[in-house]
Amino acid sequence: MSRVVVFDETGAPEVLRIIDEPVGDPGIDEVRIKVEAIGINRLDQMVRAGMSPRPIRMPHARLGVEATGTIDALGAEVEGWAIGDAVVVTAVPDMDINGTYAEHIVLPADRVIARPAGLDATSAAALWVAYSTAYGALVEKVAMRPGHHVLITAASSSVGLAAIQIANQIGAVPLAVTRHAAKRDILLATGAAAVIVTDHDDVVEATHRHTAGAGADIVLDSVMGPGLAQLADAAKPFSGTLVTVGWLDPRPAPFPASPITMIRYMSFEHTLDPVAVRRIAAFLTAGIRTGALHPTIDSVFTLDDIVAAHHHLEQGHQVGKIVVTI
Known part of the structure; x- marks a missing residue:
């Protein structure tokens, strides 16, 4: 039994x-x-x-x-x-x-x-779930590249922490968003280039400050809800991409007015594809072997x-x- x-x-x-x-x-x-x-x-x-x-x-x-x-x-x-x-x-x-x-x-x-x-x-x-979700959204779906500034919400979640590590493995610049200042040190230790604490930081202002005024190339959002429109304002106009991978906030999410690309990512898009799974597995195994992913x-x-x-x-x-x- x-x-x-x-x-x-x-x-x-x-x-x-x-x-x-x-x-x-x-x-x-x-x-x-x-x-x-x-x-x-x-x-x-x-x-x-x-x-x-x-x-x-x-x-x-x-x-x-x-x-x-x-x-x-x-x-x-x-x-x-x-x-x-x-x-x-x-x-x-x-x-x-x-x-x-x-x-x-x-x-x-x-x-x-x-x-x-x-x-x-x-x-x-x-x-698997955290890292394949972060990899699938950032690499497979929105083609994250070295030098990209990536704004990551719910950064202390398993997906958020995976996204920080994967961004660093690629050579991108992860900017972590959290509600609580107490999580700043662990996010920096995980590899965040900067931590934005929503209890006292304005996400849009802080993102532009950390990107020399340009805005984030990619916003990876696990929250949704009413704050989605503000997150869109933190992305680069016209060339920025906001990709959502979760819905921690069940409240309605207003459609952003900012001129950016929006993508709703579901991990089964890749985890049910054997060829994509092999790519993900190879990437994660290499990251584990080198210590980039933990x-x-x-x-x-x-x-x-x-x-x-x-x-x-x-x-x-x-x-x-x-x-x-x-």
């Missing part, structure tokens, strides 16, 4: 419960993974709370799009993998049915990559403490990734 987190109704973290289910066998082109650790994402919270961007199947819905572990069973036609291989999950588009909050998961073999050498399970669980862990819980992990996520004070070990 395998322990699995499920919920029968949406609501507070207490709707989550752990049950025992039979361990499934992989199909012909599938692998079964013995999960070692999972990453907790804001999307998990939204689905659990009833704010899913798409309908979910209930009761007995599952959660989770991120995990790492070892292969413990192979489908009949799977090639290139062996039992015992350490892997990272790259996409679970149907989390309510096959979510990763479990001791075992079965996935198509093309939905995993090799775990980068040197990463333990906790760090590997914090890698996942930031906020806290670690056990599967038995999944409710506490979700409460911690809802408080919104974390810096980096919340990880649950199995």
Whole structure:
């Protein structure tokens, strides 16, 4: 049997419960993974709370799009993998049915990559969603280049911290935006060229000050909400790009009047494309090997403490990734 987190109704973290289910066998082109650790994402919270961007199947819905572990069973036609291989999950588009909050998961073999050498399970669980989202938006979608000034909102989130590191790996200049001055030091230590604290800084003025008046080449926004129009004013007129990758603020976002390019980025655009996944994996593996990329862990819980992990996520004070070990 395998322990699995499920919920029968949406609501507070207490709707989550752990049950025992039979361990499934992989199909012909599938692998079964013995999960070692999972990453907790804001999307998990939204689905659990009833704010899913798409309908979910209930009761007995599952959660989770991120995990790492070892292969413990192979489908009949799977090639290139062996039992015992350490892997990272790259996409679970149907989390309510096959979510990763479990001791075992079965996935198509093309939905995993090799775990980068040197990463333990906790760090590997914090890698894929944050870094593939930041890489996909900045490199694949908006073609970030060396020398670009990149304004990054929610910079202490796992995606924000990944974006800072990836910008530095490319040779761009990351400008971090945070609400709290207490997070300044860790953002600078992560590699931010400057930190803009919205509690007492004007984002537009500060961005222009740090870019010699030009404005940001790229704005990477995980927040949305009413502040979106102001962020657009921080970008370079005409040549600047604002790319949104999240919606931490559920309030309506006004359409900016600034003459810039706006892009709504969804990571499945690339994580469901095997060719793009290979590019992302190569980039991340190289960054891990050289030390340019290093996942930031906020806290670690056990599967038995999944409710506490979700409460911690809802408080919104974390810096980096919340990880649950199995």
